[in-house]
């Protein structure tokens with residue numbers, strides 16, 4: 451007999467900020483990534499429909515439909531059904547998210563992780579980290595072509611980690627929580643286009659690019675140490691150095707550079723783009739005692755800004 455609990459499962463997973471190493475992580479560099487306070491929530495219910503349906507904010511699509519909506523979650527769902535050996539299921543998958551999409555904050559990875567967690571639990575499939583990671587990556591590959599996995603890692607495991615494509619993730623212990631400010635430019639963009647732009651840059655200037663991959667790894671390893679020691683002035687200096695390489699890659703914009711300059715005027719240790727760039731968000735590391743005044747100052751012009759403490763929890767089941 452199926453228990454009432456097994457009829458509905460809700461799972462939630464956080465968005466992320468990349469403190470160091472975005473883009474270069476795709477080419478094998480180390481990155482430092484942290485889960486943030488905003489979460490995506492996915493509820494999966496058994497229901498009497500004719501097929502599995504995905505729904506969010508008034509929009510609905512069947513998992514088998516070829517329309518372009520919910521492409522990530524469709525891939526995740528089909529893969530899980532295939533692995534469970536039950537290709538036909540009548541489920542309703544409802545998505546809610548506090549993470550603005552197309553903003554460099556890992557919204558798609560968080561939705562794919564939460565969907566994988568909720569589906570696996572409802573279908574009594576394995577829910578270990580490696581299994582959920584692989585399912586969520588199916589969705590990310592559909593959306594972004596060649597993702598490094600750094601977004602899925604942060605969303606799934608939470609906390610702060612040093613991530614590398616080959617060696618995987620190592621959790622960074624924090625001596626105290628750290629407040630970051632996230633300033634969202636409100637300009638949505640496509641991660642895949644930016645990864646391709648970077649790939650063109652790599653082909654055009656391979657030697658310089660290789661040096662910058664090594665530099666990114668060095669900065670990430672140093673940032674991991676600065677975070678665990680709570681050395682915020684040094685962490686800020688490392689973020690500023692990382693931004694120089696991102697500028698060279700061509701993933702910053704004049705709007706983002708203006709925002710970075712404005713944020714660095716006072717009471718801030720460092721600031722940089724986070725995620726793919728080309729719009730999206732920047733992260734600002736304020737002096738701890740000044741974070742509220744920095745947030746107020748930045749929010750005057752950039753109304754979608756918010757503060758997040760790190761560390762935060764990763765995937766969680768809510769029922």
Ligand code: MEV
Pocket residue numbers: 468471472473474475476554556596597598599600601641645725726
């Ligand atoms: C996107 O959040 C981070 C990128 O490095 C892409 C990836 O690592 O998959 C731009």
